[in-house]
Amino acid sequence: MNWMSRAVAASLTTLTLLSSAAAVAQPKGEVRLLAYEGYADPAWVEEFEKETGIAVKVTYVGGVDEQIAKMKASNGKDYDVVTIDTASLKAYADQKLIAPIDKAKLTSAGNLLPEFRGMANATFDGATYGVPWAWGSLGMVYDKKTFPTAPESWEVLWDPKYKGKVISLDDANNAINFGAIVLGMKDPFHLTDAQFAQVKDKLIALKRNLLTYFAGFDEGTTIWTENDVVLMFSMGELAAINLQKKGFDVGYAIPKEGAVGWLDNLTVSAGTSNPDAAYAWMNFVLQKKIGADMAKKFGYGSTTDAPEGMDYASRLIWADNPEDYTRRQAIWNEVKAAE
Amino acid sequence: MNTSLRRDRQDLLRAGLGHALNLGLPLLFVVIPILSFVVVSFWTLQDGQILLIPTLANYRTFFTDGSYLPVYLQTVGLSLQVTLVNVALSTAIALFIFRRTPRMRFLILMSFMLPLFMSYIIKVYSIRSILGQRGLLNEAMLGLGLIDQPIEALLFSRTAIFIALAVLYLPYAILPMYLALDRIPANYLAASADLGATPIQTLRDVVLPLGRPGIAAGAVFTFILTFGDFVTPQMVGGTQGFTFGRIVFSQFGLALNWPLGSALAVILLATTLLAVALAGLSLRREHVR
Structure with missing residues (x-):
């Protein structure tokens, strides 16, 4: 082996090492969220990216009208996970902007509190379109x-x-x-x-x-x-x-007559190009610790961890x-x- | 001969272009947008959908349905009251400024115009924190021992709407009033005095008649701004804060009743145009006499 071939071998080894290192660091694609303020805290995003190697891109919306306009503009192709309130869910499902939830991929479903496990108000014609994620009330x-x-x-x-x-x-x-x-x-x-x-x-x-x-x-x-x-x-x-x-x-x-409640659901966009990344994000945020953190930081009710004093979800009438x-x-x- | 003809044609073209711009820009940016909601006001709302079927139903709704006409009349009444008070106040203030030395005039005028440089919402919030039950006015009067417990009716009442609107729109009345007075030549006043008129007579027979355009402009400004305001009454008026502007506004949210909202807006516009016309008429009459 002359110095020439040795050099070639060495550089080849280096290349192999480099490319395998690159393979480890390379993100497994991207998950694009369409969410309300407080639904993608930077701390969670950082932890998720480190844990899964999937990059997170968040688009915030201020209201229901803006959200449906964004989804309709590309038939959902611009987003993977969308948070939608119960009242609007059916309209999104009817317009085929969101896809039914694949429960086999939703490994965190077991973390949901009993009153949210049924997902009854997100189910149309036997298919479930949303996973309850954050809620509140008009008390x-x-x-x-x-x-x-x-x-x-x-x-x-x-x-x-x-x-x-x-x-x-x-x-x-x-x-x-x-x-x-x-x-x-x-x-x-x-x-x-x-x-x-x-x-x-x-x-x-x-x-x-x-x-x-x-x-x-x-x-x-x-x-x-x-x-x-x-x-x-x-x-x-x-x-x-x-x-x-x-x-x-x-x-x-929440007095005895009850009160209106709002419930935002995690949904998978019908136009998603990376459903695995979408479910990875959903499974990640449905952990009890994330729910507790959201309740603490933003005052929203979590569906996985009953925050102190927010024991009245079952008495709310979902909007x-x-x-x-x-x-x-x-x-x-x-x-x-x-x- | 030929060249002059060409020049004529060029001039004609240039003049035509000028006219097209003069007419076209206001047409494009003012008249067409306004006409568009006049058109929408004749459309039909059915099952939450706006249909291009011509109808007078939206205007009928205004005259026959529930609360629209009474709220309209109440708002006209409120606006007239504010206008009356502001015309009186602005005339007094403008006269006060008018009687100072020229340098002082500018300073005083500017200080009265200062609120115009502040955000409208901030002014409404300030008025609210002054009039509130734990507000500046109540606290001050409590502190001075003038009252034993806070006056509750200061804020969230018709009085509060009245005070807030008058305060907010006073500068718009002072400015035209003052400008009208400022245009009165000084020698008119001197002549009036030389002819033996007392200051009161000069005010009555010279200053105020010459200031009439200012009074008319100030009155029109105040009336239009007050009549169309849909934020202030709501914020300081409490349960009484429902005015005509608010009704128009309410048709454009989730209600999505654009045809009715447009019809009500047309009525609002017609009312303000009527105010302008009346002001113009009052001035013309003055000329004839």
């Missing part, structure tokens, strides 16, 4: 000084004793859901004419007890801090968390699309115009 925020124990019933908002100390969410659809739930209607999302009339009267009665309506988390919190408010029909857990952070002694409760948005808005306008 009651109450002042703990005025109410040492949480009020049992929503009716306390109508109590003249608290006139001018109650605030309520200004949102046509959810206000009508709320009225229907307080009146004990079985399906608050599909009301009859008679039920609409009852809900309208109930909401007008509430209006007379209100200090004001509010829109958005920030506004609710600001009004509470600047005025003498003791009760709120809120936008969610975050309202109470924000007030507690500001030093207000408030509690969050569904209402029978007629236009009609609900017209009725809500009548409530707001009433004297």
